[in-house]
Structure formats: C-alpha cells, structure tokens
Amino acid sequence: MSKFKELPLYTSSVIIWKVVPPILILLGTIGNILSILVLTRRSIRESTTSLFLTVLACSDLLVLYSGLLRQWVLYLFETDVRHVSEVGCKLNIWLVYSSLDFSAWILIAVTLERVISAWLPHRARTVCTKTSAKIFLVGIGIFILTLNSHLLYGVVFKVETNADGKVFFKKCTEINTDYYLFFNKVWPWIDLCAFCVVPFTVIVIGNALILIRVLQSQKKTQSTDAPALSPRKRGQKGRYGKQSSMTAMLFTLNIVFLLSTTPVSVYNIGYAYWMSEAADDKVAELDLWWAVVNMLMYTNNTFNFLLYCLSGTKFRVEFFRMLAKLKPPVANNVHETPLRNYTASPRESRADRQSNDDQSRSNITESIKPKRHETDGQQLMSINTEVSNLPHYSTLSLRQENENCAPRNCQKDDTKSIDTQDFSEV
Template identity: 40%
Template sequence: MEDYSHFRSDSELRAGVLVWQILSPFLLVFGTFGNALSIKVLTTPKFLRSTSTVYLLALAVADLSLLYVGLLRQWIKYTFDKDIRHQSGLLCKLHWYAMYTCSDIAVWILPAITVERLVATICPLKSRSVCTKTYAKVVTVSIIVTALLINVHILYGFGRLELQMNNQTVIFPCIPLTKSYEAFFEKTWTWIDLCKFSLLPFAILTSGNICIVYRLLLSSKKFKNKVAPSGNIEAPSGRLHSQRRSNMSILLVCLNFVFIFCTLPVCVYFIGLPNFIPKDIPRNIQLQDPWWALVNMLLYLNYSCNFIMYCLAGSRFRNEVRKLFKCGKQTNALTQTSSFRA
C-alpha cells in the first residue's frame, strides 16, 4: 500500500470522503426544496411583472441543474464508487459539457442582474425604458447561447480512449483524447475558465455592489434631509416603488456577497494547487483531500441557499411563501373534511 502521509494522513483522506458522503445529500435535498420553491413563487403573477424575475428564474433553474449534474455525481462516486462519466464515451462528453455550461450560466446571471440594478439605481428614470423584460430575456438567452458555444470544444476534446500497451488493451474511460488537447485544457483553458468563472464576475460584482450601496446610502441621506425640514411625506405610490427598488438592491448585494464568499475558496484552491499538492500524488488521492471537499461544499452551498436570501431580504417573497403554505394547509383541511363527510 502506497504511503501518502507527506500529503495527508489516512484519517484526513477518510474525512474528505466522509464530507462528500454526508453533506452532499443534505445540500441536494435542501437545494432542491429551496430552488423548486423559488421557481414556484417567482412564477406567480405578482412576480412575473418584474424584470428581475427573468434573471432570478434563470438563476434558480441553473442552480438546480448544477446540484444534480455536479453534486449528485460526486455523491454517487464517493458513496457507491460509480462515476457517470465512466459509463460511456458519450456520457463523458455530455457531463463535462453540461457541468461547464451550467456553471457559466449560473455565474453570469448575477453580473447581469447587478448591471440592471446599477442602471436602475443610478438612472431610475431611464431604467424604465432600458431595463425591460424583453431586454432581460435577450440578455439571459445571450448568456445561455454564449455558454453553450464557448464550451463546445469539450464535446470533441474528451471521451473514452483505448490504447495498446504491452500487448494489452488499456481503457481510459474519460480523458482528453489527444496530447495537444490535454495540454490546451490543463495550461490554457484552466486560466480562461478561471477568468470567466471567477475573476471577471468578481470584478463586476464587487464594483457594482460598491456603487449600488453608495447610491442607496446617498439616496437615503437625501430623503431624510428632504423630509425632515419640511415635514412633507412622499406619495404612497412613489414611496412603495422606491422601497421595492431598495429591497431588490439589498437582495442583490446579499446574493453577490454569498456568491463571492462561497466560490472564492475553490478558485484559490485551484490557483494554489501546484504549490501545496506534491506532483507524485495520484489524481484519485488528490480528490480525497478534505480541503477539496470543503471548498466544493461551499461552492454547492451557493447553489442551494439563494432561497434563504430571498426570504431574508425580500418581504414580498416572504409573504408569497406564507400564502403558499397557508393555501396548502387550507387545501389539506378541505380534503380531510370532504373525506370525513363522504
């Protein structure tokens, strides 16, 4: 048995596997419930009128897809020692492609909402003509199409490879099919993916959040100065519209903060990978690293917890959730009454 104690002890490697086995089902169940409920609430007539709903719906669908494309595969692999990528060459290609595509869509939805909220905060009058549902749909479709196209090389780069070695056929179930593509994927694509998955979104989200928070604080200060001396009170409709805009901006800042907090560790891990993992460590042992498990749990937590952000920062969302559960209770009560009378 090989000794990898210079990398991690046996107990640490076992702990890494246990993290995948224990926490993954919890995130799957919690994330499925939260994203499904988010989709249910966001498709009600009250929310469908909002431009931001287009983005939030796309985000919920992308997050739900990532939980089942990514996290479910990992749980099955670490628990039952079965990898969907190894079942066939086609599944290898499709899973790699789906994973990268869904990740890009989920990541770039938030910068799109940030830009839309930034325009609405800085230029509230012009935003009514610019930030429309049609524009939001065009942006969302553009993000999806771009993600589909930019990752298409994976479909011909990965697959099942059979090689003749020492008069024996050796099967590699899911690897780069050529040495040139392997070099491109490991040396060039890694940095391209780092830019599109983290560095560029982080830059947009951070600068956008700073501007939004600054404008909200400035608007709040101006409103207090305007009301205090004269005692005038803003019209109810205008005050309600302003409050909704502020609530949406606060929700967006919370979503962006959680996104950065949950995705930054995995990016740091990838950047530092060559420095703190010895080159003689096999890939299957690297994947048992407890730090690798923890940064991935944080990543998938981001795809599971947006529902909580909606409830904490959005009063309309909370009220709609209450109505859904009250309606469910009333339906159950009516069903029980009908059954009793029958």
C-alpha cells in the same frame, strides 16, 4: 502512490463526499423549486429580476444534479458517469462547467439591471424589459456554451483491451498531450476569469454604485422629511424602501457567491503546481481541501431560497401568501338555524305553509287596493309606496310607469291594470 488513501485526511474527505452531498441536493431541490413557484406568481413574475432569479434557480438545479450528484455517486458506489460512455463523458463535463458559469453570469445580469434601475430610473422602464432580459439570457447562454465547447472535442472516452479482447481500461480523459497541458495549465485561468474574476469585478463595482445611490436617496429623503409628508413624498419613500429591500437581497446573493466560489477557483489554478512531486500526505491533504471547496461552492447553488427569505421582504411576503392558499379552509362550526316546528308532521307543515301563503297574498292584495277618497294620481302613488316596501318586487318598473304616466294624465284603466297585477311571485 496509493498509500495516501490509507491516511486519515483522505478518509475524512471520503466521509465528506458521502454525507454532505445528499443533504445539499435535497435542500437545494426543495429550495430552488419553492423559489420557482414564488417567483412565477402573478404579483411578481412581471419584473425582470424575477425572470433572472427564476432562470438562476433552474441553473442551480442543473448544477446540483450534473456536478454534485455525480461526485456523490462516485464516492458512494464507485461509479463515475463519465467513465460509462462517450456521451456521459463529454456531456457531463460540458454541462457542469457551463451551468456553473451560467449561474455566475445571471448574477451579473441582475446586478446590471439594478444599477440601471438605481441610476437611470426613467430609462429603466424602456431598457429593462422582459424582452431585453430574455435576449440577454439567450446571449449569455450562447456565450457560455461556446466558451466551454472545446470540452466536447478535447475530452474523450478511451477504452483499452488486452490481447484476449477483455476491457481493462475505461476512462474519460484528454484526447492528447497538448490538450492535457491546455486543460491543466491554461484552461484554469480562463475558467477563473469567466467563473470568478469577471463576475467578481462587475458585482463589486455594481454593488458599490447601487449602495452610493441608495445612500444618496436616503439622505435626500431624510433632509426633506417633515412631520406630515405629502402623498408624493410618501410615494417616493415607499419606492426607496422597495429598492432598499431588493438591494439588500442582491448584496446578500453577491457576497455569498464571492465567498463560496473564490476558493474553488484558486484551488483549480494551484492544483497542477501543488500536485507535482507531492508526497502521500500532501495528496491526502489536497483531496480533503478539494472536498471542502466543492461543498462550499455547491452551497451557493443550494441556499438561495433561504437568502431570498431572509433578505427579500417582498419574496417573503409572497411565500407566506402561497402557503396560506395551500391551507384547507377552516369550517365554521356556528350556523344560524331557522326556527321550525320539528314536532309537526310533513302533511301538517305543508298545510301550514299553504295557509300562510294564502294569508300573505290576501294581505298584499288588501294593502295595495286604492282608497275611494283618493284621486287617480294619489291612488297610483299610494300603490307605488306599498309595493316598494315588498321584499321581492322591483320598483324599477313602477318608476318607469310613473315617468310615462304623470299623476294628472293617468287614466283609470291604467290604475286598474296595476291593481289586477299578479303578485303571486312575491
């Protein structure tokens, strides 16, 4: 039976497991982290769709590091985390199945949310809230973890020793024959329904309903379109454009999900039947197909960031804004330099400035002195006019004084108090 490992088909499968996983893990890690950073930005993180997609990115990271990383280490270093300890055996297989199912059901949540927004826009504001989204996510998580909880019981870490007490067999396997039959004959069908059939059905029907609504909205907008649209019509047209952008992104995600996950579900169902009494070349062929369908499945958890950028206009805009803020500010090389006398000594420059300040004070005092032929009210108004032209003097106090002291009621002592005011701070 071990002769199948010498066949070219098996060698090709080993090459795939050694080369492709590190590329997918690297790209998936960068892409999902960038998705989380963009989706949690202040401008878009308030929407329920952003919350769903953020949790989806976290779930995809868990899929890559619990499932794909384990396979890569197995084929590259011939070390399986499931065959190391009881914890690794139970926890890894439970996380792999649960995270894959959870990612699929998050797409169901996004599809249902978009269906409600398209067909019941007024109810969506009260139904599709962040609180209801969090409750829905918690409910999905509990359901998925409970559905796969039988793995914590049925899969065990067996260690066998020889007569000398040396360990010669360590393997993560089924607890008994009955569970072996259940895990290989019955469970694949249950997993197919939870991972593929139910998401496929909801996604297809939901996308059809969304598409019908979008086409109706576009047809209605075109029929009522005029050369000069009213503000209300322009607002509706902009809203339909945003819905179309989100719908296009959702369609892309769902199509990629269906194309990438269906083959591995079909393989899991047929594997038990195909392996019975299979020849060496058939076993090698099945191993090659197992590598191919797995790589295809993990691409769904790797390239969501690229799909967001290609199909989501708002996501793409926010991503470029985030990059723009990360760029260092460009220094302005052109500066206006005030004219100064660089040939004068510091003592001479200080003396010149003191002389200029004295001259400025003298001019200010002279300009605000009242003329002899003017009345008291005219003198005050003249002073206000002169002082208001000064760059650093607040005219608010003068206006208040004018309001409290009309020109015909002002006394000469008040005018003198203004005349003798200290303007050294101007």
